[in-house]
Amino acid sequence: xxxxxxxxxxxxxxxxxxxxxxxxxxxxxxxxxxxxxxxxxxxxxxxxxxxxxxxxxxxxxxxxxxxxxxxxxxxxxxxxxxxxxxxxxxxxxxxxxxxxxxxxxxxxxxxxxx
Amino acid sequence: xxxxxxxxxxxxxxxxxxxxxxxxxxxxxxxxxxxxxxxxxxxxxxxxxxxxxxxxxxxxxxxxxxxxxxxxxxxxxxxxxxxxxxxxxxxxxxxxxxxxxxxxxxxxxxxxx
Numbered sequence: 001x002x003x004x005x006x007x008x009x010x011x012x013x014x015x016x017x018x019x020x021x022x023x024x025x026x027x028x029x030x031x032x033x034x035x036x037x038x039x040x041x042x043x044x045x046x047x048x049x050x051x052x053x054x055x056x057x058x059x060x061x062x063x064x065x066x067x068x069x070x071x072x073x074x075x076x077x078x079x080x081x082x083x084x085x086x087x088x089x090x091x092x093x094x095x096x097x098x099x100x101x102x103x104x105x106x107x108x109x110x111x112x113x114x
Numbered sequence: 115x116x117x118x119x120x121x122x123x124x125x126x127x128x129x130x131x132x133x134x135x136x137x138x139x140x141x142x143x144x145x146x147x148x149x150x151x152x153x154x155x156x157x158x159x160x161x162x163x164x165x166x167x168x169x170x171x172x173x174x175x176x177x178x179x180x181x182x183x184x185x186x187x188x189x190x191x192x193x194x195x196x197x198x199x200x201x202x203x204x205x206x207x208x209x210x211x212x213x214x215x216x217x218x219x220x221x222x223x224x225x226x227x
Contacts, residue, residue, distance in 0.1 A: 092216075099210070
């Protein structure tokens with residue numbers, strides 16, 4: 001079965017420091033890649049997505065991610081975090097160009113410390 | 115925001131009782147999904163639908179059934195609720211021909227006592 005691995009379950013970081021949240025997946029065949037964010041007691045909101053084309057994808061709130069086919073990775077980065085970025089972040093993958101349901105990683109809880 | 119409504123938003127039920135959760139969409143999206151979210155597990159797919167009366171199982175389908183009699187509604191039924199089904203349930207919709215992302219509802223928090 002296809003799988004998505006988020007390597008860090010919790011990431012504490014000081015305000016205004018850079019952050020990288022890591023995501024690896026099991027196969028790079030025709031993948032659509034997504035990062036979602038979940039604030040407390042809320043649903044999931046799309047941060048960014050990779051479907052095709054440029055491997056560097058920019059999303060909302062200053063986040064970006066890079067698709068690396070050879071490493072089957074899609075790491076999320078932000079150069080300077082804010083307190084408001086404290087949330088849980090989920091990497092998700094759909095194989096066969098969207099024709100299969102999203103498979104999620106287990107999530108990374110980002111805590112921004114003042 | 116995408117038009118997805120989950121009901122109820124919160125429910126407490128007793129072990130052994132049947133429970134039905136409803137997902138209603140106003141977007142006319144083809145695909146609808148039910149996921150459950152548990153600490154340390156992320157979101158796991160229970161069942162999904164790719165059209166009216168067309169459904170398929172996900173990773174954690176045991177103990178759950180679904181029905182989709184019209185495009186806008188996708189029902190998740192726990193035939194006989196167990197404590198292991200205490201979770202937050204999310205409905206999602208997608209239509210890959212029109213939107214290249216999945217949209218999520220606000221979730222239903224279910225507690226089985």
